[in-house]
Amino acid sequence: MIYITLFLEFFKTGLFAIGGGMATLPFLYDLVKYGWYTMPELMDMIAIAESTPGPIGVNMATYAGFNAGAIPGGIIATLGLVTPSIIVIIVVYKILEKFKNAPVVQSAFYGLRPAVAGLIIVATSDLFKLTILKQNLTWAWNGIFELKALLLFLVMTVLVFLFKKVHPIVFILGGAVVGILFGM
Amino acid sequence: MRELLFLFWTFFKIGACTFGGGYAMLPIIQRELVDKRGWLTNDEVVDYYAIGQLTPGVIAVNVSTFVGVKRKGVIGAVFSTLGMVTPPIIIILLIAALLTNFAHLEVVKHAFAGIRVAVLAMMTKTIVSMFKNGVKDWFTLVLFILTVATIFIDVSPVVVVLIAAAAGIFYKRWAVTKK
Structure with missing residues (x-):
């Protein structure tokens, strides 16, 4: 039964891929052996997953599942992917609730919080390189930044800080419109 | 039941607005769960995110499970996570069935170049608040x-x-023993 195999394979991916979205990639490479998709299709899938809303891991599971077993396949693969998370996080939450006031847990979080802020900068720096910096850097005045993207970034950042009440989706749609109008 | 549907709907919106996965969901999470609903503090967002890095699975799903179980127990975790994954499932199924060359369309490429910049701009605000917090x-x-x-x-x-x-x-x- 293909649905059982799909569920189990994505359950495994969800269970062992630690560190989010891109950590699922090695597992997806491995699944090529089932013939649900080919390597070039996987590359397309990554491009699609990156350009649609939703967690990349979920997008990948849905797309692979659809290729393997149409609509039910897409749904079952995704459920397989998220089931381990749900189980593990519920257990972690119960443990955390019990010990969250213990000094050792408090001091662990004291160290974690600045590190998470730093990690988010590290993750964002990849996006920054991809969107704002030229792909082949040169040291000419116009060789470093994608000027349209840099300008939009500066304007948007000011707007984000000025209009705190505006919903993020407004900025996302605004970005899409500007991207299309100015051919970014 | 009302509260469960509300959890589902809140995470449905977050799932529909998260472009780029993982950390890109943080501005939306802060907006919907910290500022608007008061379900989480900024500290909790950071803590859950850190735990989400250490535990298996997609970080966005881990965070939605955390909030769900905190609000409404195990069934709440299931509803919030299903809410989170429903928009991507629908969108990907539509694209996979109808628009196989979606990612290669010029208009899509331009739109997403703009969206990435918007996400980047929103991240600066998130980073400032995470810095102040930690x-x-x-x-x-x-x-x-x-x-x-x-x-x-x-x-x-x-x-x-x-x-x-x-x-x-x-x-x-060390700080304690020094005192």
């Missing part, structure tokens, strides 16, 4: 700087998170 003294400032420095070396976030937690524990213990 950096309280010289020790946390050093940890923050060291973590940012990992831009230049290839190290897994899992390792960074483990070292930072251990550093926090040892520093606090």
